[in-house]
Amino acid sequence: MTLFFAIVALAFAAVIFMQQPKFGKMPTGDRLERIKRSPNYKNGAFQNLSPTPSFTDGANFFTVMREFFFGGDPRIKPTDTIPHVETDLRNLPIDEQVLIWFGHSSYFMQVDGKRILVDPVLSGGASPLSFTTRSFAGTDAYAVSDLPPIDYLFITHDHWDHLDHETLKKLRSTVKAVICPLGVGAHLEYWDYDPAIIHEEDWNQTIALDDHFMAYTTPARHFSGRGFRRNQTLWTSYVLQTPSMRIFIGGDSGYDSHFAEIGRTFGGFDLAILENGQYNKSWRHIHTMPDEVLRAAADLKAKNVFPVHSSKFPLATHAWDEPLIKIVQAAEKTDLRLLTPMIGQVVHLDDSTQVFSHWWEGVN
Template identity: 50%
Template sequence: MKKQKKRMWFGIIVGIIGILCISVFAFINQPSFGRLPQGARLERIKRSPHYHDGQFNNLHPTQMMTSDEGRFGAMLSFLFRKTENLRPENAVPVIKTDLHKLKRDENVLIWFGHSSYFIQIDGKRFLVDPVFCMASPVSFVNKPFKGTDVYKPEDMPDIDYLVITHDHWDHLDYRTVKSLKDRVGKVICGLGVGEHFEYWGYGKDQLVELDWHEDATLENGFAVHCLPTRHFSGRGLKANQTLWASFLIETPSQKIYMAGDGGYDSHFEEIGKRFPDIDLAILENGQYNEGWKYIHLLPSDMAKAAKDLDAKRVMTVHHSKYALAKHPWDEPLMNEKQMQKQDSLNMLIPEIGEVVPL
């Protein structure tokens, strides 16, 4: 009898483990997770000077987790440690602008919260890191703050250039880019990210897929420069198989730098020297923590990065929609005001949805 009971329990445990394995396999093989680079794209990646030891690497050695807790401890702390004012009690002020009514000759920027924003400049439309549906693999994680979830894919006009700085869920939203597919001209992204887009039905001819320090002429008077940042990438179990990047867009009238996510490093000064007279620099501000201080821009480094770039105007993003770190939700707003007052920087500080003239 004892042997039979042991066999029965062993069978039940094996069955449960099997079901869990099948469930996890099915979950991570959903289309929203994208696809790892393969074929000719993978061969191109392997030739990149920034790819070695089976993955992309930052310019300088970068420790992901810098707290004594380690990655698992930091995760537990993030999940269970309570932080006062982590999310706003009331709805965040938002302006619902009808983008379809914008005239093509208007030079404007509209921020949608977190890192999503729209730029219309010299007759062309750029949409950067749009997340209008889900910022995580499951709907109950990374829920937007009350009042911020007002823009949807259908609110976007036809887009000439969709810019994706990296493939994390809070920057590359499967449902959003699928919804926009037939209204996007070209996709500008880092090396390897194009694999997700091809998997999701975009054509190869739509992709402008670049390595750091590669440039592309978009059309007459418009160019894009793919530049470094200090971060990481990945949507599933395997990290750093696609490139994270910052981009500088040159138009007939302006230079606009999009920093993407990433901590402070020498690249800010190098970019400022290579591209003098940047008209607008859009920097990360939010979701930072001392426990991962090298991969997100800390408040103490924001003004330093802005001064390295020597941009005429500065705007910050990566805040005011999601709580992905343990700082108070409105701390990034105070960071902006401090940069304006204490560091004498010319800051753009719009509300979500506000039309900002460029």
Template identity: 50%
Template structure:
């Protein structure tokens, strides 16, 4: 019994020490905490979704989810061959080219009307605080921090590990002009060496100007946040970016809800809707969209073109790794142009995309 308590004490101490690691970031405190405590969507020490959003579907238990993850013998959760990719020299792109380059999952670079943006970059090869868990698929790590040019605006949708990566963010700091994020997320950036002057921290339904002709509206999402034991201490959100020539919806993670239609009516139509389409499951249907809901969200946004992300790099759900894009393109039945670039390929934002089924040889 003595040995048991000694072992338990060691585990507890090790866990406490581990949670103090810089990669977990920082909880809001001081003036930042006082500010967010006054926000209408912050109640009971947490940010709240517009509508009640349970972690799991009503007829699902945590034991069922855990059992599925442990005993699922699906052979197609990860690709058996390296994911194909291309390598674009982002430093050499002509400034007048309006292009987007996907890095896999929810990370991408784009430049439009002479301004460079970077969204949710995870370039360290992992999407977890544990070194050997949630590793990127073979072939998907063709870009590193050294490949990223100076960025005018780094946009962060929320602070989950597969969207906010400590190693990447820390190394990028000299390359970043401004960071745009939800309230509370700025605490992580300041912990990691960013200055208060670099951080633009906003709540839902705010509008602000970037450059002449560039405005952003922050849009609610239906999700949650947290990097450690405490949840929802920072805000998750989407963005509507208006440039001199385009209107782009930058989605982040979100379950389906009325906010898409509200954004479409108030801020649409959109030239591009960039939406998550993977890591879904009926068990957590309220916090991630199923494929048919992605199409409905694009329709709600009055989007002309759709770029589906949140797939192709990390295994976070129990569906086949290729299911998100295969199911989405089949369901769409050509009702909306869908872009399916390979990792690293340049997507021309001024052109109508076509579905390129680069994944089919890997099935």
């Protein structure tokens, strides 16, 4: 009986804890009805294009938890400070075509006179529990106050390491337009974003942003959720067409045939930004392995590849620098150009001769 009451008390405490604003809001009303009409929503949840079990290679929840807590690489977290560059983002000439990475999957781009921000997580953590999943030393060199006004804010899905309540609340007054997947608008409206600036779409939709700027929502192979219920909001990748270049914003995705289909549909990319990190063979359907990143880039017909989703948070069991080591080794066997900047380093998108150091070498 004592155990029963303890379980009930724990469940009650969890429910109360999840009422905090940072958990966002589930879709309701007209938004929920729109979700129910989506061809990608079946049996009460969004679905991937291909069957996507949570675990592979004989793994299950308990074996994964055991590996995470007791079998991970001893270098999951660096003991040294991650090197970074401090760039004055507010005073970058607006005519420069640049990209600046903030670690993990957060980055800023300036393309054809527009300022673009993707999945900003600048609060120092990627979890509802403030004492867990903290960012590595040196990776929090940038804050919202360092950013200029943002023309387009792209959100790929609502996981904690991509949709950060604290960051987005601080950004709200400086963002002109938000592009997000179906259902994610419920979180943003709850956090006081004006519905009029939110472009919230299903896969395979076209969003006209400004003259000669178009965004296309394209599939990804992943999942979503900020609480106990999964897949009540969609996850997506994007194609961003600007006057001078075509960019693939990959978000999180396991490898699948959608990359080749996107490559065929859009005819190739000047830059593909693809996740490379927090992977494991036990969940390879929802996060690409390093060799699959380059397969995806080839499928997309990309000229340049920027691997993200690493070097900031300990969300898997591999060494913190393994994703970069492995993808550099794999890229040596291809003709793909790999962009591996330090956090904060200016990447010149129109300079194909720019060389990047292996900045992670020698960092313990």
